[in-house]
């Protein structure tokens with residue numbers, strides 16, 4: 030408003046109008062089995078939970094490796110929609126999309142899927158249903174959140190990691206410019222449907238890698254859970270369903286609790302409390318050109334930061350041995366040659382992960398370290414010399430050198 034107009038309206042020329050509102054989010058995380066059996070009400074409940082009494086349009090996308098392992102799945106989804114035609118409308122046959130971490134490196138796939146949602150006339154009251162691993166869900170969540178500024182997204186996670194961590198949270202995104210999760214958004218899902226049955230066809234490597242997030246969250250939040258993981262390590266390594274189910278539930282619960290009650294669900298402060306061991310893990314994923322799975326990199330990062338916590342005098346010595354021993358029993362390999370990659374000046378590239386971690390959130394560097402098993406504590410600086418020492422400790426443990 031120019032001052033002439035202000036005079037006419039008899040208002041002061043300068044003013045601040047304080048805008049303020051709160052949005053409440055809620056979404057169910059179901060634990061079920063045989064989610065697309067016609068008699069299983071969970072999927073229908075998820076679609077109908079906001080508005081009952083109407084036909085809900087949805088498009089479904091399936092992780093290529095899930096589709097290969099479960100060849101009848103697309104048909105089952107279509108048959109489920111048919112059997113519940115009074116409440117839902119599958120707008121096109123379920124589509125199989127590439128999966129694995131490389132889909133997060135492919136911006137053209139995001140554009141292609143956004144275009145596809147346009148072709149299918151998916152609007153803000155329709156649903157995008159994604160069935161797959163954490164990488165596919167992160168990418169499709171981003172597609173859904175950016176189409177029409179946000180269409181509803183139902184996640185059906187099919188890996189241990191996606192069921193116990195990534196799939197139950199609020200973050201979506203892809204990698205770009207050599208940086209993990211560089212493009213993305215906070216957009217809570219409409220519902221999450223965890224079906225344990227899918228885990229049966231996972232590659233053993235992927236079954237195990239997701240357990241790293243359970244070890245991580247137990248270390249920062251729940252000592253009893255850590256003890257339980259130790260006591261059940263063999264059953265978890267062998268993917269005994271009862272133990273796996275219990276681990277997934279507790280891990281998902283702890284992640285959900287942090288998001289809902291940690292005071293900063295969209296991470297607008299400087300802290301990333303759930304990302305213990307992740308400053309190096311994210312960097313390692315990039316340094317290994319994603320040869321390491323996220324969970325495998327997290328296991329290395331968590332072990333390093335536990336040793337660092339001991340060296341820094343925060344954590345009682347011996348705890349790092351327990352963590353190392355637990356990961357070994359679970360079947361993790363905790364060393365990768367890329368950890369020692371250096372730039373032309375001989376600097377360890379992994380150390381760049383510290384600044385990249387800070388930059389991802391902005392503000393002051395805030396990294397979680399351990400004060401005890403089950404007790405994370407934020408610190409605002411890292412001693413690079415001590416990190417190098419912790420790495421030497423881990424290398425000796427893993428390679429004998």
Ligand SMILES: NC(=O)c1ccc[n+]([C@@H]2O[C@H](COP(=O)([O-])OP(=O)(O)OC[C@H]3O[C@@H](n4cnc5c(N)ncnc54)[C@H](O)[C@@H]3O)[C@@H](O)[C@H]2O)c1
Nearest residue numbers: 094128129130162163164187188190195200227230231323
């Ligand atoms: N959004 C978040 O909050 C968050 C949190 C943690 C991790 N993540 C992200 O999650 C991703 C890792 O997820 P992931 O560990 O699930 O890996 P992934 O999605 O790459 O899946 C691993 C492999 O298993 C295949 N697969 C998935 N389900 C299968 C099944 N049931 N049977 C057979 N094969 C199957 C996939 O196609 C893939 O090849 C990373 O990109 C990581 O950054 C996100």
Ligand SMILES: [Zn+2]
Nearest residue numbers: 242307323327
């Ligand atoms: Zn993680």
